[in-house]
Amino acid sequence: MPTTDLASALADVRALLLDEQHLVRAVAAGRRRGVQPPEHERVEVRPVALRSGPHLQVLFRSGPVVSTRNVPAAEAAAVVDELLALPHGNWHVETAGETLQLRVTKKGDAQVHRAAREGTAPAGPQAHDRVKQRLVDPDDPVFRVLGAGGDKRRQVEAFVRQLAPLAPAVLEQAGPVVRAVDLGCGNAYLTFAAHRWLAREAGGREKELRTVGVDVREDVLENGRGAAREAGLAGLGFARGSIAGAEPFEEGERPDVVLALHACDTATDEALARAVRWGAPLVLAAPCCHRDVQRQIVAAGERGPVVRHAILRERFADVLTDALRALVLQLLGYRVEVVEFIDSAHTPRNAMLRAVRTGSAPRAEHLAEFDGLCREWGVQPALAAELAAELDAVRSALAGRPAGDREAGDREAQAAL
Ligand SMILES: C[S@@+](CC[C@H](N)C(=O)[O-])C[C@H]1O[C@@H](n2cnc3c(N)ncnc32)[C@H](O)[C@@H]1O
Incomplete structure (x- = not known):
């Protein structure tokens, strides 16, 4: 040049x-x-x-x-x-x-x-203290092609809004090619929205973005491929397969950002487990229904009034599942926050686990809390089963570590949280 x-x-x-x-x-x-x-x-x-x-x-x-x-x-x-x-x-x-x-x-x-520039962000001063600047263009033709309704567009805007404050640090640390994956992408509304936003952020750092949407359904992936072609989007692809075994990039290439929006039931656990095994620096997962833990609570027999009524059991299972997921991720080196990412008017499934990899040492009290909850409610969450080997290693480390080192580990983890 x-x-x-x-x-x-x-x-x-x-x-x-x-x-x-x-x-x-x-x-x-x-x-x-x-x-x-x-x-x-x-x-x-x-x-x-x-x-x-x-x-x-x-x-x-x-x-x-x-x-x-x-x-x-x-x-x-x-x-x-x-x-x-x-x-x-x-x-x-x-x-x-x-x-x-x-x-x-x-x-x-x-x-x-x-x-x-083909971009969509509005030019000129943004009314920051009055109107929030949109991160996703609700009129993006891609949404029309994919058939996304108003609620879905709001969900992906809200999802990307959660990504926005956490992604920059990850993009800075990533190599010249940044990789993102949307697990259980379905119609790929989030895949497109996140790709557009991340590509801009990566471009601002002179990095290239590659995004892959993963789903078991070939028909939805074919729609996504067609929409990506029509929009002329480079760096966005789709891979068919189960989340548990997903390998969306070339051998040895791991995602920097893992996303999952409403992956059904234990598919969210597969997504979280996959992200942990990849050592993904940033994971955002908004879970869907939580039938797995509900079923186990029922099977465990009478557990008192909190779970006696079906509606309460359903709501409680949501809370218990996400609390256990958060603990598992914390034990495996992530800082985790569970937040409401969008108003419940737009989806009742509005909780999100935001997990940032810190590599912190596991804390004994997290393991005690995890074991206590599993014992009390008679459940073994799917995520713990997916990551059984990793959790076993945590147990050994916590049991085998001399007291002095463990306190040091606790202090490190405390500092990282
Ligand atoms: C409720 S849809 C959500 C789709 C999309 N993320 C969204 O929010 O619009 C869940 C998607 O996850 C996919 N899915 C469920 N379990 C899966 C698994 N184990 N592996 C891959 N895809 C899965 C389904 O095929 C479906 O497309």
Whole structure:
């Protein structure tokens, strides 16, 4: 690619950053050869409309630490000049009409690539403190092709909204090719929405995204392939097979992001187990029905009023299953939060397990809680059966570890949570 004078290339970037009507977002990242690395790994810029008027929002990221500065429009030029003077090696700018990539070469020149943009994010200031910016375009033609209704579109928007704060750290850590998998993808609404969003985020870091939707049903996968072709989406594919044995990428390639939306009953457990075995850094799973544990509670005989009535038993089984899943994931090195990802008006299955791999040592109290719940309710959850070998290793480690080391492990795990 031909090079150009860095100062004039940065002047082009400056003009785009100060065009508040058309700017969507911009990211400065990477470092230049032979100069002091920038203080912050990444700087992200986007226009926002605050009550006090249009602002340029600047996010400074260093690892997990993020600081934000909202700059009034009148002061934007001076701040943009400061940002352009930082020694980052790349700028990625998205406007309503185009994408500009600037890379600083070893010799200190600029390589610039500009392309018309097919993206959907609205340009200009976003009313951050009044209207939430959409991460998924509800009018994306792909949804029409796939036949997604309003509730499904809202679900995938809400799902991607949960992904948004956690994915950047994973994308930073990933190699040049980022891999995502949607297990039990069905009609692939989430697969498409997550792929579009992650591809933009990966592109901003000069990384390539590959996404695979996995399902046992060939007919839904064929629809997904057709929609991907029609939308001209690169890097998105579909693989037929059971979640338990899924190998969606080439040998030795593992997903960085594992998603599962309403994979039926124990298919969610298969998805979580698969993610653990891959060592996936980020796992988001919104479970569907929980029949497995319900059946076991019934089979275990009288367990008192909490589960005597069918409706209460059903609700309780949901809670118990997800509590046990969370404990299993924590024991196997994940930080876990169980959250409501969308209002129940749009789906009664609105809980989500958000799991980030920390590699923390297992904690004895988590194992005691897990064993206690299983004993009390007479259940053996599917996830524990899927990950029996891994949990056995945890038991041995906790039993065999000298007391001093175990306390250290507990402290590490506490710090990671
Ligand atoms: C309720 S649908 C949800 C589909 C999609 N994730 C969504 O939210 O629209 C569950 C999907 O999981 C698939 N599925 C269920 N068990 C599976 C398994 N063990 N392996 C692969 N796919 C499975 C089904 O074929 C179905 O398409």
